[in-house]
Structures are given as C-alpha cells and as structure tokens.
C-alpha cells in the first residue's frame with residue numbers, strides 16, 4: 001500500500017519564470033560568476049538600503065568571509081548563541097578563534113544581550129547574534145554593548161532575509177550581515193548566500209577573498225578578455241563566488257519575495273491564533289508588538305514532561321512532518337570535545353533544544369494544509385498527554 005504523503009516542513013516555490021530565467025543563463029555560454037551575479041548583488045543592495053553586498057556560494061561562506069574581513073583569528077573569541085545551526089559556530093573554528101556561547105532569552109529564543117555582556121573578555125573580538133527562525137534580535141542593546149566594548153558585530157541573518165527591525169530591513173544597519181539562500185530559506189539560489197558589508201571600502205578586499213585572493217580585473221582573464229594581464233594572488237582567499245545560474249534563480253525569486261514574506265506571516269499568525277491557548281505548548285510571538293519576523297521556521301515548545309519523540313511520531317501519523325531545529329551546540333560531540341563539558345551552563349537553550357519542534361511553514365501551503373497541521377498538533381498533544389497519564 002502506498003504510504004500517505006506528509007506535509008513537508010518546507011518546500012521551495014519554483015515558478016515557470018524561475019525555470020525560464022535559469023534556462024536562459026544555461027543557454028548563454030557563461031555559467032559561473034558574471035553579469036547576472038552582479039545584477040543580483042545590485043538588487044540585493046537596493047533591498048538593504050543600498051549598502052554594499054557580495055553574492056556568495058552559501059550563508060556559511062558569507063559568515064566565514066565576514067569573520068575573515070573582521071580580522072578574527074587565533075586566540076580571539078567570538079560570542080554567539082548555542083541555539084543555532086552548526087554553521088554559525090563552525091565558521092568561528094575555521095578562523096582559528098574560539099566560540100563563546102551566551103544563553104538565549106526564554107521568551108524570544110534569541111541570544112540574551114545581558115548574557116553577552118557577561119561573556120566578554122579581553123579576547124572578545126566579535127559578537128555574532130543569530131536572528132533565530134527569522135525573528136530579529138534586540139539589535140539596539142547588542143549594538144550598544146558592542147560600541148561600549150569596541151567590538152564588531154556580525155549578524156547571522158541566514159534565516160531573516162526580508163525581516164525588519166525598527167522599521168528598517170535586516171541588513172540596512174551598520175554591521176556585517178550574512179544571508180543564506182538555501183532552499184529552506186525565504187528566497188533560494190539552491191545553494192547561495194550574501195554578505196552585506198559595513199562599508200564600501202571593504203569591497204575590493206572582500207571580492208579578492210571571495211575568489212582565491214585574485215583581483216577582479218585579472219580574474220576576467222578566465223573569461224577570455226584582457227588576456228595580457230598576469231593576475232596576482234595577493235591574499236589567502238577562498239572559492240566563495242556565486243554562479244550566474246544561481247543568481248538568475250535569485251533574481252527571479254526576489255520578484256516574489258514580498259509575497260513569500262506575506263504568506264509566511266499569514267501562516268504564522270494562523271498557527272498562533274489556533275494554538276496560543278492550547279495547554280502543554282508555547283508558541284512564539286503571542287503578542288503582536290514584535291519586530292516583523294520572516295518566519296523562516298515555526299517552533300512549538302512542549303512543556304517539560306511531554307515526550308517530544310512521541311509528539312513528533314504522532315504528528316507523523318497524522319500526516320505532518322516536524323523537525324529538530326536545532327540541538328544546542330555545546331551538547332554536540334565536536335563542541336564538547338573542544339570546549340569541555342558545559343552541560344547546565346545554558347539552561348534556556350538546553351530546554352529549547354530538548355523540547356522544541358519545528359512544524360511546516362512555506363509559502364505554498366494551502367488553507368487545508370494549515371488546518372491539517374493545527375489539528376494534527378492538537379491531536380498529537382492529546383495522545384501524548386493521555387499516554388503520559390496511563391504510564
């Protein structure tokens with residue numbers, strides 16, 4: 001018998017126009033970074049208050065590039081949240097620096113500014129807040145802590161493209177800001193990302209580091225023009241450029257970004273309205289006086305004593321996928337080995353890590369699917385509570 005299909009956690013929206021845009025580049029004779037990537041950067045820049053933007057090969061690349069440009073290296077410390085995807089802290093390790101975790105706020109699930117302040121030492125160089133699930137961090141407090149201690153801020157906005165803070169889109173402030181365009185994100189380039197720079201003065205070096213330390217003009221030799229210029233490799237760089245094929249998809253997706261944003265918000269508000277009074281769970285942003293989230297993920301936090309495993313299994317039986325986003329990083333093997341046993345040090349992150357589950361949210365969800373998810377959550381919760389009582 002064919003298994004009934006699950007409503008997935010996420011599904012990219014790919015239109016005929018997206019496919020046509022990608023096909024046009026595939027037929028053009030030039031596939032990797034070139035004029036389409038430059039146009040994508042220009043459009044991205046317009047969406048973040050005309051700040052300088054580099055299209056890159058992933059959100060991870062954007063974060064690593066930002067840390068490199070911020071001069072982070074051996075013996076430095078970077079403060080971030082343990083409640084994030086592995087990429088956030090892995091890139092810190094890639095520079096030779098040490099990630100220092102600060103606990104999350106139990107209400108917002110974002111890094112707690114007070115805990116950042118407590119974690120600062122003479123080795124701290126950067127604060128790296130993550131706009132978790134697309135919900136903007138308290139940047140006013142974080143920026144003021146950074147200014148007081150002369151630290152740089154790199155915003156991990158992998159999940160927050162399109163979100164805004166104090167009326168301005170995330171990315172239009174003064175910091176390094178890193179976006180991801182992975183297929184689960186607000187818009188996709190398949191794999192890809194973007195780095196917003198604090199100033200245009202950093203652009204030449206950033207471009208060189210993006211492509212093996214080679215100057216941009218000399219790089220054109222690879223396109224068969226200006227072949228008489230010998231290129232130089234002036235600094236250690238990486239292979240972080242975005243292809244024109246990816247950029248074509250990004251440009252086409254950007255045209256629908258506001259409608260994606262609107263739809264994600266509608267789904268989140270439908271979930272909140274239907275689930276906020278249900279006993280045994282907490283849903284995010286119950287009150288409306290919050291900065292607009294891009295709702296990249298929607299989490300349900302189960303009360304202690306309710307088995308997440310059983311709850312997720314019951315959701316699946318009712319046709320709904322769910323997922324663990326994320327495990328608190330200090331409890332994973334790599335970080336335990338590197339940083340020692342930090343169990344119990346970040347209780348809010350640990351509680352979230354143990355009891356939260358993400359449920360489906362993506363722009364093409366139908367009303368029917370939203371209702372199915374809500375009903376499945378209620379049913380699953382009833383089932384798990386009953387089995388707790390009977391045990």
Ligand SMILES: Cc1ncc(COP(=O)(O)O)c(C=O)c1O
Nearest residue numbers: 058059060085087158180181182
């Ligand atoms: C918070 C966070 N940071 C960084 C990344 C890395 O982005 P990418 O997968 O594009 O490298 C992700 C991707 O899931 C993320 O969610």
